[in-house]
Amino acid sequence: MSQAIQISEYGGPDVLRLVDVAVGDPGPGQVRVRHHACGINFIDVYQRTGLYQNPLPLIPGGEGAGVVEAVGEGVTHLAAGDRVAYAAPKPGSYCQARLMDALHVCRLPDEIDFETGAAMMLKGLTVNYLLLRTLPVEGLAPGDTILFHAAAGGVGLIACQWAKALGFELIGTAGSDEKCALAKEYGAAHMINYRSENFVDRVKEITGGKGVKVVYDSVGKDTFEGSLNCLRPFGLMAVFGNASGAVPPFAPNTLAAKGSLYLTRPTLFTHLSTRERTQAMADELFEVVRNGTVKIRIDQRYPLAQAAQAHRDLEARRTTGCSVLLA
Structure with a gap:
């Protein structure tokens, strides 16, 4: 089981509700990740309001970092116990644990902590494809x-x-x-x-x-x-x-x-369409963070249960730098 933030209808921040969900075991090509932190991005607001529509009920969020608990058949680049971070095209990161496709999950270097990993993947890979590829x-x-x-x-x-x-x-x-x-x-x-x-x-x-x-x-x-x-x-x-x-x-x-x-x-996930490209772009991001060229500033931290407040702050433009939910 996992606690998760879920919406059953589109609307304002108040539709974000804390619920218990069953997680299960990973299928072929999947991993189960236990989150330490989840990134918050404006695309999550689009998912909540229905600007970007997804089947309901929905767990928002596309960015997180934590530890692999289990891997499914065919996954060779990850193993149980690996520290990982990801930006994923399918929502579902506002939770303690989730199943997801392994394609977009990357091993997180030991020098980078979980909060930084959760805050930087979607945003850092976005900057990568903009400045280097767009x-x-x-x-x-x-x-x-x-x-x-x-x-x-x-x-x-x-x-x-x-x-x-x-x-x-x-x-x-x-x-x-x-x-x-x-x-x-x-x-x-x-x-x-x-x-x-x-x-x-x-x-x-x-x-x-x-x-x-x-x-x-x-x-x-x-x-x-x-x-x-x-x-x-x-x-x-x-x-x-x-x-x-x-x-x-x-x-x-x-x-x-x-x-x-x-x-x-452009969209990020057109660029992250293959395992090889995902890893190459992540490696470029990891390198500039590890060598100090890019520092990931986290100015807002919220418990998972306060996701609605995080959205209010984001939409009111009260935030600077990155925001994370602590799972």
């Missing part, structure tokens, strides 16, 4: 300027550090002076408080009117049009989230009028 047609080179929205959040603070290590000049946005200062502390070259400044005007000022090569945008509806206006010709708009709501339909001719722009809506 690139403008002209590529990115040291000295190039990029725009990254929500730069003081869990994904954003990792991006600030990794971008600096790659030599990119990251312009970030955040909703308070305190959050702007935090992102600059973590490597952002410039920060814009979008509540007190027009981010399009500031980006043009910072870049001498040229604009940026790429915008990485997890906000969605509220920033989409402005982000397009920040791009230089042949620039790339990478929308990887919908924190303010989904981007409404628009005319493709808009991209032509603004300078032959490119638009993509």
